[in-house]
Amino acid sequence: MKASTLCGSELRLGYRGTEVVHGASLTLRPGRVTALVGPNGSGKSTLLRAIARLHDTNSGDVTLTASSTEPSAVSNAQPRRASTLSAKEFAREVAMLSQSRPHPSGLSVRDIVTYGRHPHRGRFSGLSDRDREAVDTALELTGLAQMADRSADQLSGGELQRVWLGTALAQDTGVLLLDEPTNHLDLKHQMDTLDLICDLAARGTAIGVVLHDLDQAAGVADEVVLLAGGNVLAAGAPEDVLTGEHLSAVYGLPIDTTVDEETKRVRVFPRARHRQRPRRLEPEVCTA
Numbered sequence: 001m002k003a004s005t006l007c008g009s010e011l012r013l014g015y016r017g018t019e020v021v022h023g024a025s026l027t028l029r030p031g032r033v034t035a036l037v038g039p040n041g042s043g044k045s046t047l048l049r050a051i052a053r054l055h056d057t058n059s060g061d062v063t064l065t066a067s068s069t070e071p072s073a074v075s076n077a078q079p080r081r082a083s084t085l086s087a088k089e090f091a092r093e094v095a096m097l098s099q100s101r102p103h104p105s106g107l108s109v110r111d112i113v114t115y116g117r118h119p120h121r122g123r124f125s126g127l128s129d130r131d132r133e134a135v136d137t138a139l140e141l142t143g144l145a146q147m148a149d150r151s152a153d154q155l156s157g158g159e160l161q162r163v164w165l166g167t168a169l170a171q172d173t174g175v176l177l178l179d180e181p182t183n184h185l186d187l188k189h190q191m192d193t194l195d196l197i198c199d200l201a202a203r204g205t206a207i208g209v210v211l212h213d214l215d216q217a218a219g220v221a222d223e224v225v226l227l228a229g230g231n232v233l234a235a236g237a238p239e240d241v242l243t244g245e246h247l248s249a250v251y252g253l254p255i256d257t258t259v260d261e262e263t264k265r266v267r268v269f270p271r272a273r274h275r276q277r278p279r280r281l282e283p284e285v286c287t288a
Contacts (some may be wrong), residue, residue, distance in 0.1 A: 003030035003067050003204045004093045004174035007079070008051040011060035013043070013230075016209065019058065020044055021230045028175055028206040030067060033197060035221035036210045037242075042227040044137055044210045045179050051160070051208070052177050053082055054094040064093060066174075091119035095171035097178045101164050110148040112163050113138050116170030138169035141196055143189070157184045165193070169200075176200060178209040182216065188247040194220050218242055226250060242266045 001100040006028045013021035021043040028034050028051075036044040044280040051062050082090060095116070104112055116138065117131040127135075139145045142162045152160065161184050168176060177252055178197070197220050201207050211217040212224035217238070226234045226243040228250045234241045239259060247255040249267065254271040 001175050004206060005029050005065040005067060005173045006051055006082075006094060006206060006208070007061075007063045007065070007184070008047065009061045009063070011047065011050055011062070012058040013046050013050050013055060014058055019230070021050070023060070024227070024230070024232050025060075026051060026208070026225060026232075028177075028208045030174065030204050030206050031201055032222040033207040033209065033220050034225060035203045035217035035224045035238075036208065036225050036227065037212070037214060037217050038227035038233075038277050042250075043230040044227055046180055047227070048096070048177055048208060048210055052094060053090060054096065062173075064090070066093070068226070079099075091171065091173075093173050094175040094177065095168040095173040096176075097165055097168045098179055099179045099183070101160075103160065105153055107152050108149050109144055109152065109155070109163050109166075110135065110139065112152060113144070113148075113166040113170050116167040116172075117274045119171060134170050134172050138166040141169055141199075142166040143192060158186060158189060161185060162189065162193075174204070175206045175208070178207070180212065182213070183212070190216075214242060214247070214268040215266075218268070219263075242268060 008024070008026045010023045010025055011021060012019055012023055022045065024047055026034070026047060036048060038044050046055055050057055054064065062082040064082050064085070066077040114127070114131070114135050117127065117134060120131065136145070139148050142165050143163055143179060144166055147159070152163065155163065164179060181193050194216060197207055197209060209220070221238055223236060224238045225232055226241050226246060231282045233250060234246055242257055244255050244257045247257065256269045256271060258267050258269070259265070260267055
């Protein structure tokens with residue numbers, strides 16, 4: 001099985017001449033989930049878009065290294081600068097689910113998911129057996145198989161979110177980038193998506209994911225990258241990064257953290273005013 005390592009080194013990124021990410025570095029490795037967290041405006045999505053080649057860099061390098069997930073295999077692959085690859089070459093190895101996606105009209109769920117096979121197809125070629133297999137697998141993994149023939153016009157926002165995730169999965173890449181993939185999803189489908197992220201990593205996919213929910217990040221991530229003001233404040237294991245000291249400084253309110261004894265995962269407890277508010281009891285009903 002092939003896999004890839006995607007690396008952004010000393011990236012400086014900006015908008016209209018204003019720098020918003022200042023020399024940030026990020027490495028996504030096969031079989032590992034890396035979660036990017038931080039407050040709004042900290043540079044998480046911009047950094048993810050930059051390593052996906054969707055945002056121009058002021059300086060720094062983005063490199064892609066092919067490798068193998070087979071324990072006995074020896075890989076002599078050298079890092080390639082992402083800018084030297086064609087759009088199709090890059091898209092065969094890296095897929096991204098962005099926050100902003102079009103709302104297609106007149107297309108079925110299967111039609112949209114099939115777009116994920118574009119990098120693997122010739123200009124005028126039809127679908128191969130491998131293409132159909134990849135689309136069917138993506139529909140099953142995202143729980144969309146039963147609605148594959150439904151029109152996108154009939155879908156809720158959460159359902160459409162899963163369709164675009166299916167499109168990224170159909171791309172069948174070694175690196176998968178996800179920008180807030182649990183947004184607009186109900187609790188069950190949030191958990192299904194997080195489980196799927198872990199399953200894909202277990203198969204050797206390198207995962208980079210932006211999450212606002214710190215408990216979700218702690219639950220799925222092998223590594224957490226905490227950004228603040230366009231800088232990487234800390235990077236490493238969740239228990240080393242998601243500390244009360246780090247989070248309180250970044251988010252500007254007192255935050256306590258603990259490690260669950262059973263799961264060994266970090267739990268985050270913000271000390272906001274509403275958490276100190278006593279619960280109001282229901283008034284007694286007069287039966288006289």
